Amino acid sequence: MLGPACCSNPPILNSFSGAGHVAKLGGVDAYLTGSPLCTFVILLVSDIFGYKAPILRMFADKVAATGYYVVVPDFFNGDPYDPRNVDRPIDVWVKDHLPETGFEVSQPIIEALKSKGISTIGAAGFCWGAKTVCELGKSKLIQAAVLAHPSYITVDDINGVNIPIAILGAENDQVTPPEVIKQFEQVLAANSEVDSFVKIFPNVSHGWTIRYDTKDPEAVKASEEARQILLDWFDKHLK
Secondary structure (H helix, E strand, O other): HHHHHHHHHOOOOOOOOOEEEEEEEOOEEEEEEOOOOEEEEEEEEEEOOOOHHHHHHHHHHHHHHHOOEEEEEOOOOOOOOOOOOOOHHHHHHHHEEEEEEEEHHHHHHHHHHHHOOOOEEEEEOOOHHHHHHHHHHHHHHOOEEEEOOOOOHHHHHHHHHHOOOOEEEEEEOOOOOOOHHHHHHHHOOOOOOOOEEEEEEEEEEOOOOOOOOOHHHHHHHHHHHHHHHHHHHHHHHHH
């Protein structure tokens, strides 16, 4: 489920942010960054604020700089959550953007990538986006997964993933608290056929990887550490 923490620290969306560009992919607008000739692709599935969030795009650019082609689709078709719209609170907005729909939107994107000769794809999901990545992992449409401060994820979801998966939780998270992350860890530890990594970051809250105060050195450091773990995970299982 989504909670107030999913809506905290909302970004100021900017269509022109980032070093990449926006183009159609699989019939969906997507922020694309990195060399299109790269054969290693990472799909980033956003939180409720969507693909125009500057910190998310900066995150994508930094991942791309290490040798990946990064795709950040607009899963909300131009309709990200807007906390300023008092007539459409989060419980109303999410009815039009159920997490399950992300899997449907992602399939033609992956097909479009494969049509370009790309077969090595990893995916990372943030908050709302974690459900999509789990479903992709269950269907083996991707080769490796990362979930950062996930929402809508259950033990059954984790049990169904049969590809390498890393889960990054937050110590101060009411959406998916540490005790739930530890349940995920126990499920994964019991499955010797699936490589896994689980870490609960201390002194951070839900959303810390892509929604933080860029002037706070500790917040920046925590996000950078999460990004490095993500990179190490994909390097291990994609390259």
